Amino acid sequence: MSETYQFSPQNIYQACNDISGRRLWVEQNLGYPTGEGNFWLPIVLTAKGPLYCEAIGLAADWEKSHQLKYRQPVHLSDIWRQQLYQLGYKLLQSLSAPPATYLLQFGFEDLLIVFDRLWPFPAAPAVASIGVQTPDLFTCHWYCLIGKPIFDVTIFI
Numbered sequence: 001m002s003e004t005y006q007f008s009p010q011n012i013y014q015a016c017n018d019i020s021g022r023r024l025w026v027e028q029n030l031g032y033p034t035g036e037g038n039f040w041l042p043i044v045l046t047a048k049g050p051l052y053c054e055a056i057g058l059a060a061d062w063e064k065s066h067q068l069k070y071r072q073p074v075h076l077s078d079i080w081r082q083q084l085y086q087l088g089y090k091l092l093q094s095l096s097a098p099p100a101t102y103l104l105q106f107g108f109e110d111l112l113i114v115f116d117r118l119w120p121f122p123a124a125p126a127v128a129s130i131g132v133q134t135p136d137l138f139t140c141h142w143y144c145l146i147g148k149p150i151f152d153v154t155i156f157i
Contacts, residue, residue: 009120015095016120022091026115030090037107037116039074040125043088044101044140046150050092051140052085053133053153056103056125070128073155083113091118101126101141132156 016022023034042053054073076084088104091097103123105116122129126137133155135143143150 009098009100012095012097012100012120016118019117022118023115025094026087026091029094030087030115032087032115033109033112035107035109035114035116037105037114039106039108040070040119040123041084041088041104041106042101042122042126042129042137042140043092043104044137044144044150044153045092045097045099046144047099047147048149050085050089051150051153052081052088053129053137054155055084056128068124070125072128072132080113087113087115088118099144099147101137101144103137 026032027034038058040056042056044051044053055076056070056072057074059069059071084104084106087106088102091104092102097120100120101122103119103121103125105119107114107116122137122141129136130138133153135150135153140150140153
């Protein structure tokens, strides 16, 4: 009799792809409201622990240009940052997430953080990190996948 094993990242992709299920879990277990958001918190989960990068947001003029443009850094208050770090940490911990670069998509409703979804890879908003932070989010993801250590992430702007 042969046993069937699923590749661990596949489980993460499936869990993150279940947006309504993940939102329900966040509402029930972490108490955050859920909905759509246009901000992303990059979390580089290394073998030693998470590195939280500067937030990414949509550029103010994206509706006029009809092209999505992202910008990093988006400056957030310490209170919001600490809440986002806690939310991201608890999400990744609940999924037993392996080292990778994750994007926590969120928004705001009044003064509350609204959870949207968790991306298990550097999705499109990660382009904002190119030329702005070192290593950029794509390089961070590759380093995580091959087990190369990342000690710090630096923003140049």
